[in-house]
Amino acid sequence: MRELVYYVAVSLDGFIAGPNGEFDSFLAEGDHMDVINERFADTIPTDFADALHIPQSRSMFDTVLMGWNTYAVGLPFGVESPYRHLRQIVFTRGRNATGESLEVSRDDPAEVVRRLKQEVGASIWLCGGGALAATLADEIDRLVLKRNPVLFGTGIPLFGERPYRPERFDEVATTAFESGVVLSEYRRAPSAG
Template sequence: MVLRKLTYYVAASIDGFIADPAGRFDFFPIEPDVMAAMNAERPEAVPTAFRSAIGLADDTLNRSYDTVLMGRHSYEPGLAAGMTSPYAHLRQIVFSTTLSSTDVEIVKSDPLGAVRALKREPGLGIWLCGGGTLASQLLPEIDELVIKQYPLVLGAGIPLFSSAFEPSQFNLDSARPFDSGAVVLTYTRSL
């Protein structure tokens, strides 16, 4: 049986933070060169509400993923803006013990078990949208890291992974620099 791949695809600073200490991430630049490349390669990572504004038709095929995973803190900014289903073109799963919703699937316990079951289902890949605590819980099942690293140093904030010391080896597959100074780093898990 071929298992689906879990990819942690996220923006980060040079010093490894995905958000500021309060969870904000709106300071990451929207660089046209990076966005054009990533939107072409991973159109499903564009929230549904913005797809037509950037020229993605509603029927644009998902290339890499058909499922998105979010922690509560990653889901709440869209929710606060009235987006109860931010990625309606994907199966949306939010891991939270406090939220209840009818627009996305809520998983209240055992994120690792839930992802192991998802990986055995047929379909495209699974995108871990964020955040650091959920990424840490799912680290044993993360097959690929795609990090849009921006030339910013934050000094503090929410790290890519926020867990206890647990070395996990990944291999660098590619480092794609952009004129804007960003680099898209792709790693795969070492066997």
């Protein structure tokens, strides 16, 4: 069965973006980038990967899920299909978008993920945002967090608004880089019972 992986950059204080969607404080240079670009090449926007000559095999991810605000980041720059090498599903209640390999869904995200998990393929990447991650928290199989050595103070939380309900994830691996970025991977702990 396919896994849903929430792979995202996060500040030390738990934000994936600033209050207006800012993410330019996350480190885009440093010794962590080669590892990330190699291992997670499928998560690089298609045009960037092409410009950097980074091959995207779709071996880790073949599908990406986004909320509208995450998707809309590229629209002012004319980017209507940021990850066209992947199947892109954008969840929105009332907006429309068109682009290569792009689907807009008004369906319940959890139901969509459960259907996707039954299909044959690579893992499913939850790109963001925090509200969508909160909605899909019960479906997330793995977390891969790129913790950046910055404090935001306020912004979009890693899991948006979510009721208090502790869930256990076990650490799989953690790599600390000289840049200060720490890449940590967690797998959902088996449920007791």
